[in-house]
Amino acid sequence: MNLMEYQGKELFKRCGIPVPRSQHCKTPDDVAAFIAKNPGKWVVKAQVLMGGRGKAGKIKFAATAEEGRTVAREIMATPMPPNRQNPSGEAVNSLLVEETVEIEKEAYCAITVDRASKRPSIIVTRFGGMDVEEVHEKHPESFTYHFVDTAIGYWPFIGRGLAFDAELDAGYRKQFPAIAAGIYDLFFRYGAKLVEINPLVLTKDGRVVAADAKIELDDDGLFRYPEFKEWQAVLPLDEDERLAAEAGLGIRNFRRFGGTVGTLANGAGLAMGTMDAVKNAGGEIANFLDVGGGADAQRVRNCYELVVNHTAAKVFFINIFGGITRGDEVAKGIVTAMKETTSRKIPLVIRLTGTNEEEGRRILAEAGMTPVQTMDEGAKRAVELAAGA
């Protein structure tokens, strides 16, 4: 679960990480009322999960209540423009009105789970305020890491060492260890997978503040934090995630790509392998779909309807490696699903292995479907059918 900036900053405050003074607002009127009561120079920021707000014109300055109302209207009038990762864009439903800070320097600080060392890793670079991936390409040598031994935990020497090794401006040195302590605390207190401050600003008057907040909480750990249910409810799902949830799948089990060969497999690895097979056969993939455990009739029907009604698929390639599942049962499930569905029909190519696979293939062939023996063969047939359709 990714948090919005205002939610992240709320957690920053609870963990002692300094943030600029701010107010979360839901309407342009709220923005105007807040600025009227609190005169000064404010910045109005769209609260969305997508990146690139500045470039999209979703961060604007306001010095008066009227200006605040106007820029708030402008920001909320249109959704965030679509990008490669989120082709449906994202509506702006709320705003953060924040004190303007005079920037002297910008740095970057984060904590995440390091797979290789199996430890929390604190990451610092003196280049902040830009896309971190871009910084990593241009200045890879600027990144400084500390892999925290959880038996020792975080101590100030770690923060001092990081600030020194990362060559942070001297103005950061005194306050940085407490900020690193804050993100370490937050990371464990709320079961985060990522806590990122970009930029960590050194202000002209010598303060160090977190000007943005990016937090990803571990979905698998959320059951321990019922307090986040409310926040979760306001977080937007993108369209693919919403469609997946409606079909009873995990939100990460379905994704669309715009090609003409629909795919379904059991297991994420095999589902990715199936997409690769379609590409290898010269086809374009309509979607990724991991059906998860069993492939009973209701599940298959939901998935079929999801793909037929919401992608450009002209053929549907189902790839089930039975393992311990019985092939005849899967086949019966597919046949029943196709009898029951009211959606338009597209040809099915089904690769089925597992116990009783011959029986399964016989059932499918009798129902007029195209059973095949291998993944490559199935991909080839599916691509041919899509081209002919």
Added chain:
Amino acid sequence: MSIYLDKSSKIFVQGITGSEGSYHTGRMLSYGTNIVGGVTPGKGGQKTAHGLPVFDTVKECVAATGATHQCIFVPPAGAADALLEAYEAGIRFSVCITEGVPVHDMLRVAGATPGMRIIGPNCPGLISPGKSLVGIMPGHVFKEGNVGLISRSGTLTYEVVDGLTRAGLGQSTCVGIGGDPIIGTTFVDCLRAFAEDPQTEALVLCGEIGGSDEEEAAAFIKRHLSDTPIVGFIGGRNAPPGKSLGHAGAIISGSFGTPQSKIAAFQAAGVPVADRPSQIPELLKERLGVRV
């Protein structure tokens, strides 16, 4: 020989009375796995449908049965607890099948269990064909032989193994290491073990986009296993960047974990990379042929 697991390994199942635990215990027993008992708190003293003794605690189970290997089928919230209980009872080998274990639980376990070999979590387990199976893999697709296999995925592993078996390439041990951000055993850990196993003559590595495990494995191969015939495969080449697909493992972030970087690393280590799973047997046969 084989790695991690052989006929003498004494396995106990944590969560043996649950539906998954009970079902897969039956499957493992019919494969010939030496399961000596199980643990379910509150059900100590009972016998399972398979006639195995159930204990309340790991300590009791170990004392009564001499169990050495743990296999975990408990719900996500209890997985770390089960691992630590086993560690305290002296167990140094565990296979955690459970999917959805909080990553912070695994961070704590990783820091608190030095010397313990944990496979998983969120994995299909491992099998030394003809000897023992611990986990949920379909035993019938495997065949005893000399190829070691390491994979991050479940069903894709079965796909690859099926191809190897049909091509007459049996396996020494196949390990499904799991797809979570923190896993107990990595590619490199398995490579170290395989390097010392006389039965294993060749290796197959099934990687996936995301993380840098494959790159680290390639570096290890270059230094220590340059004479071993090895074939690689990377699943998810056509996945879009920045998005998780299915389980947590398959996410590309930044310049790490792209399929290109993994393929390049394998190739630089002299490991040919199959374009598709069905190519693996022929590539491996070529590599074996070159050596003979």
